[in-house]
Amino acid sequence: MTDQTATIDTAPAKETSSTVLQIAVLAGLAATGTLATNILLPSLPQMAVSLNVTTAAVTSAITVFLAVFALGQLVVGPVSDRFGRRWPVLAGFAVFFAGSVWCALATDLPGLLAGRVIQAAGACATSVLSRAIARDMYSGAALARAMALIMIAMAAAPGFSPLLGGALDHAFGWRSEFVLVAVFAALGAVAYVAVLGETHHSTRIPLNPVAIARTYASLLADRRFVVPAATVSLIMGGLFAMFSAAPRVLIEALHFSPIQLGLFFAGTVLIVFAAGMLATRIAPRFGLDRSIRGGLLAAALGSVAMLAVSRFSPSFLPFLGAMSVFLLGMGIVNPLGTAQALSPFGEKAGAASALLGFWQMMNAAIGVWLAAAVSQEAMFALGVVLTVFSLVAAGLYALRVRSVQPAT
Incomplete structure (x- = not known):
């Protein structure tokens, strides 16, 4: 089968200051949720006291956030396909800002959880x-490039935010973390x-049940979406399992x-x-299919190695x-698989992104739960999950390579 290289713009895009700013803002949008979650990790004991x-x-503040975060995306995506992106984004920043202030002022756990629901x-x-x-805004190789940079921001947020959260907690107390993310939301909106x-x-898609x-049924019936989306979601589930373990x-x-x-955590970034x-x-040179397969091979090798390390050499350097x-x-896998899942669905981009985000957060929740439940030995449990x-x-992605035509 001919690889997908022919369907991708292989000419490197000219990076302008405008493009850099656009991707920086997109990265800020993408990082909002993970920033609000992982910045709290060092402060959970202090919050409990x-x-x-x-x-x-108090850990339920994270569980509640992830649940609302996952389900809410299924609503936001179709709304944005009908009414555009501007007002849902601005409303999201406003709601997130209000929820952050609510959390900062909470005096009991129910109040904190209510604020976390609003935040999410x-x-x-x-x-x-x-x-x-x-x-x-982008397609082909440019979309894959943008997704890669957005993914880096999403990884940087959980990577650096625990260090930032620990410093804020030490200097000003845990409530200052919510103040920071509220300021982040305000600057992001501007x-x-x-x-x-x-x-x-x-074309705007009608908004009715x-x-x-x-729309969701058509996406779930389309292998062009389902296979790369499920692939990315499973790999992201492994990432969240790693962060939790x-x-x-x-x-x-x-x-x-x-x-x-x-x-x-900062070093992982x-x-x-x-x-x-x-x-x-590598995507413009080898095509999405071969590049993603290479990434999946690396992820699988690292996962099996983690399982072996947990059994035979449970020390830091092998880990x-x-x-x-x-x-x-x-x-x-994450940026290239995301680009591949969304590329064929311009008119349904909001719904496709929403369904992809829902799957990612659900797999994240499952991965976190399994990493804690499979075994009391954290490294072994993580190796099993990964x-x-x-x-x-x-295995899922192999189905796509065999069944999807090159033009898709």
Whole structure:
């Protein structure tokens, strides 16, 4: 079968200051949700003491956020396909800002959870529409390049935010973290209006339950969407499992300090950055199919290596090596698979992005749960989850390579 290279613009796009600003704003939109979640991780014990609950109870602030974040995307996507991107994005920033202020002022756990629900309702709009806006503006290799940079921002937010959150908590207390993300939302809204504005100029899809159901049904029946979207979602589920298990592996098993843990998370961003840059170079040369298959191979090798390390050499350097190989593969698969899933659906970009985002967050929740439930040994549980998710993703993607015509 002829590879997809012929369908991709192989000429490198000329990077202008305008393009850089546009992608920077899109990255800010995409990072809002992960920033609001991971910045809290170092402060969970302090939050529990302040709100007079257990640390396990206050962790529900993350679970609630992820649940609303996932479900809300299914609504925001079709709304943006009908009314455009501008007002849903601005409304999302406003709602997120209000929820952040609410959380900062919370005096008990129910108040905090209510604020987190509001936060997530706003964040789901900015996150899902970052991908839809990218699809509005770019195609082919340019879309893959934009998705790679957006993915780097999404990885940077959970990578650096625990370190930032720990510093803020130490200096000003945990409430300052919510103040910071509120300011971030306000600046993001201003930047969006100044740099992007409305980008959805194609046919508007009617907004009614039947039309929405038909749109989602048509996407679920289309292998061009389902296979790459499911592949990306499984790999992202593995990434979130890694983030959730890393504190148990490094602090409890390998006796890292919280600051060392923060530095470790920050270091993972460098690997993801390198993978994203590599993805933008190999996709025009080898095509999306072969590039994604290469990324899946790396992710699977890193996952199996993680499982082997957990059994035979549960120490830091082997753990770091296995994790780095997985992250390299993830950093290639995520942007290229996302571009491949969204490219054929310009008029449905909002709904397609919403369904993709929903699957990603649901797989993230499943991955986090499995990493905690499979075994008391965190590294072994992580190896199992990564291996299963990566191998299933590779198997699913093999179906696409055999069944989808080159022109798609």
